[in-house]
Amino acid sequence: MPGHFTTTTETVTTGSAETVTDLTRLCEGFLARHAEGADGLLNLFVPHATAGIAIIETGAGSDDDLLTALHALLPADDRWQHRHGSPGHGRDHVLPALVPPHATLPVVAGRLQLGTWQSVCLVDTNKDNPERQVRLSFLG
Structure with a gap:
């Protein structure tokens, strides 16, 4: 039986400060439109x-x-060999080794678990890039 697959890319504005941006509602909206209860x-x-993408508590200070x-x-600071953009920008390029640029999460009956x-x-520590693309894909 063939599975259902759909994908889309959303733009998320993170601004010019280091941020942890909650994407949970974005994910839930995507699933409501595309998972069809699967x-x-x-x-x-x-x-x-x-x-990167992190699964973390927000709103209580953990972010x-x-x-x-x-x-x-x-x-x-200036310890990084990768040197362009804001001071210390090289560290932003190390971030995805600690906070990976992906996550896969279970969906049951069309709802995120x-x-x-x-x-x-x-998670975005790069102050030089105020907009990010996030690809959401559902396989059911």
Whole structure:
């Protein structure tokens, strides 16, 4: 029996500050339009060398804590060999090794299966790129 596959690309504005942007509603809207009550998998992918996808609690400080941790691990200073853009931009290119540019999540009866406090987030530390593309794909 052939499966159902659909994909789209959405533009997300992250602005000129380091951000953790909640994509959960975007994902839920995509599934409401395309999953048609089916079980399957939702895949998210950001085709950028300086952004990632994280499953994390938001709104209680964890999103800010993630940015603080990334700053401690990847300081925005002149230690990086990759040097163009804002000072310390080389660290933005290391980010996807820690926060991957993709995530695959279960979908049951057309609904995203996240834990109580989990959200799907775009992590963007690159202040030089105010807009990001996010590819959402459903396979059911």
